Amino acid sequence: MSLGEKANNVAFSSMLLSVASMRKADELTISYGAPGIELMEQAGRGVAEKIMQIFPTHTKVLVVCGPGNNGGDGFIAARILLENSYNVMVALLGVADDLKGDAAEAAERWAEPMFSVGEINLEEFDVVIDALFGAGLNRPLDGEALDIVERINAAGKVIVSVDIPSGISGDTGAISGEAVRATHTVTFAAYKPGHFLYPGAAYVGELSVVDIGISPQTIEQVHEGLFANGPGFWQEALPQLEYGSHKYTRGHALVLSGGITATGAARLAARGALRIGAGLVTIAAPPVSVPIHASQLTAIMLREMASVDDLNGIIADKRFNAVVLGPALGVGNGTQELVAAVVKAGRPIVLDADALTSFAGSLDTLARLTEKTDTVVTPHEGEFFRLFNNENEILKGFSKIERAKFAANYLKATVVLKGADTIIAAPDGRVCINTNGTPLLATAGTGDVLAGMIGGLLAQGMSSFEAASAAVWLHAEAARNFGPGLIAEDVPEMLPTVLHKWHVS
Numbered sequence: 462m463s464l465g466e467k468a469n470n471v472a473f474s475s476m477l478l479s480v481a482s483m484r485k486a487d488e489l490t491i492s493y494g495a496p497g498i499e500l501m502e503q504a505g506r507g508v509a510e511k512i513m514q515i516f517p518t519h520t521k522v523l524v525v526c527g528p529g530n531n532g533g534d535g536f537i538a539a540r541i542l543l544e545n546s547y548n549v550m551v552a553l554l555g556v557a558d559d560l561k562g563d564a565a566e567a568a569e570r571w572a573e574p575m576f577s578v579g580e581i582n583l584e585e586f587d588v589v590i591d592a593l594f595g596a597g598l599n600r601p602l603d604g605e606a607l608d609i610v611e612r613i614n615a616a617g618k619v620i621v622s623v624d625i626p627s628g629i630s631g632d633t634g635a636i637s638g639e640a641v642r643a644t645h646t647v648t649f650a651a652y653k654p655g656h657f658l659y660p661g662a663a664y665v666g667e668l669s670v671v672d673i674g675i676s677p678q679t680i681e682q683v684h685e686g687l688f689a690n691g692p693g694f695w696q697e698a699l700p701q702l703e704y705g706s707h708k709y710t711r712g713h714a715l716v717l718s719g720g721i722t723a724t725g726a727a728r729l730a731a732r733g734a735l736r737i738g739a740g741l742v743t744i745a746a747p748p749v750s751v752p753i754h755a756s757q758l759t760a761i762m763l764r765e766m767a768s769v770d771d772l773n774g775i776i777a778d779k780r781f782n783a784v785v786l787g788p789a790l791g792v793g794n795g796t797q798e799l800v801a802a803v804v805k806a807g808r809p810i811v812l813d814a815d816a817l818t819s820f821a822g823s824l825d826t827l828a829r830l831t832e833k834t835d836t837v838v839t840p841h842e843g844e845f846f847r848l849f850n851n852e853n854e855i856l857k858g859f860s861k862i863e864r865a866k867f868a869a870n871y872l873k874a875t876v877v878l879k880g881a882d883t884i885i886a887a888p889d890g891r892v893c894i895n896t897n898g899t900p901l902l903a904t905a906g907t908g909d910v911l912a913g914m915i916g917g918l919l920a921q922g923m924s925s926f927e928a929a930s931a932a933v934w935l936h937a938e939a940a941r942n943f944g945p946g947l948i949a950e951d952v953p954e955m956l957p958t959v960l961h962k963w964h965v966s
């Protein structure tokens with residue numbers, strides 16, 4: 462696929478750029494002959510056009526500009542709005558004479574008066590454009606910078622942030638002191654990780670990206686393997702139903718069940734695997750649990766598993782081509798042995814919950830297993846800490862992305878580090894940041910469903926990183942489609958609606 466085609470391919474639009482790679486893209490584009498002020502003109506125009514799309518010309522707009530190129534974008538946006546008969550004023554944090562380079566040129570092109578942020582009464586305006594800080598934020602806001610951000614937040618106006626809400630780190634989403642709570646954020650060329658990582662994700666408001674003349678080739682060239690999760694990223698990798706499909710071509714997922722008081726988790730996982738499209742799903746359960754399952758299963762099949770030998774007997778059948786272990790399986794050596802048996806059989810596996818906690822304190826034992834077969838592990842923060850707390854010295858100060866990458870490399874597995882901003886990290890260094898997280902999922906059993914959904918996609922032959930990314934996004938989308946009152950049992954049943962809405966098979 463040529464880069465040009467790639468640019469149209471939605472997966473391309475999923476590429477995220479770090480602040481450093483964005484700066485490199487900027488420099489490369491300028492070195493190819495596009496003057497920086499031209500990029501700034503297009504950035505400022507993108508912001509102005511967002512305002513003109515939403516607000517009528519009599520809207521009173523205040524552009525608050527910072528001391529750098531983020532402020533430069535603001536001057537351009539102000540001039541273009543004025544040229545389109547908008548009622549615009551500009552307030553500057555700092556001194557116009559200190560402006561340098563493209564920002565100074567942009568200020569030159571704003572031929573109207575410039576006020577200081579101290580002179581401005583925010584009450585007089587309808588919309589505030591936050592052009593204070595963007596990629597160049599390098600320390601917590603204080604003094605006048607903090608004061609104007611607090612005043613902007615307190616004014617209760619519509620706020621459009623340029624590139625990233627001022628005070629938010631473009632790379633981590635962390636807040637430096639305080640940050641602008643934007644209604645809209647307009648960014649350039651590509652989204653940044655800080656747009657999707659909390660708390661930043663809660664400050665951006667409605668997010669949009671505008672092309673400022675940085676070519677797909679350049680973006681591809683500086684891209685460091687960071688992706689925004691969504692259908693655009695994995696849609697092409699999803700198993701497609703063909704006329705020749707029959708249940709065996711759609712794979713056979715096996716879910717291991719816990720004891721008599723903990724059978725629901727396996728049924729939730731199994732249902733998730735079936736609904737996401739696995740042709741067949743079987744639960745392997747200890748004898749005491751068999752009658753419980755038998756009375757509640759219909760399309761999902763059931764096998765008795767009294768011992769590891771029984772499990773070996775079951776997975777000797779090569780048609781079982783993905784295994785989900787963990788949901789309420791029990792914590793201890795028994796579970797470690799079940800994991801070892803499935804690894805020996807060489808099938809793709811999903812390790813969740815107890816299958817991870819059983820290895821707390823013996824991370825290397827787990828790593829020696831997970832490196833042997835295609836593995837997805839799905840820890841939430843607590844399980845992650847229990848597994849990696851011996852590595853705490855190394856991980857101290859690591860961002861969420863860096864922790865997920867460390868774990869993926871350590872385990873040679875795809876790591877789904879769950880949370881409001883779930884991170885999916887592949888052993889090869891690629892990282893996918895989820896973009897549709899919802900607190901609706903904070904209810905018992907939704908993690909079991911997710912583990913099953915990943916297993917169901919692995920059973921259909923999808924590779925781990927894409928399968929985990931697709932399952933995470935579809936799982937959250939199903940919850941969003943259901944809405945308040947969601948319980949785990951509802952998630953699999955909402956999948957058909959989501960799969961249909963997003964035209965995925």
Ligand SMILES: NC(=O)C1=CN([C@@H]2O[C@H](COP(=O)(O)OP(=O)(O)OC[C@H]3O[C@@H](n4cnc5c(N)ncnc54)[C@H](OP(=O)(O)O)[C@@H]3O)[C@@H](O)[C@H]2O)[C@H](O)CC1
Nearest residue numbers: 487500501529530531594595596597598599600601602624
């Ligand atoms: N291709 C692109 O991405 C383009 C981006 N554009 C815009 O440029 C900004 C980045 O501009 P930059 O000048 O690098 O930095 P900022 O404008 O974000 O910050 C300005 C300066 O502010 C100072 N600073 C940083 N943090 C603080 C703080 N907490 N309090 C006070 N001052 C702060 C810092 O200077 P110092 O000398 O004080 O360190 C910053 O340099 C990007 O976000 C886009 O909006 C281009 O316009 C188009 C192409």
Ligand SMILES: [K+]
Nearest residue numbers: 594623625627
């Ligand atoms: K900003």
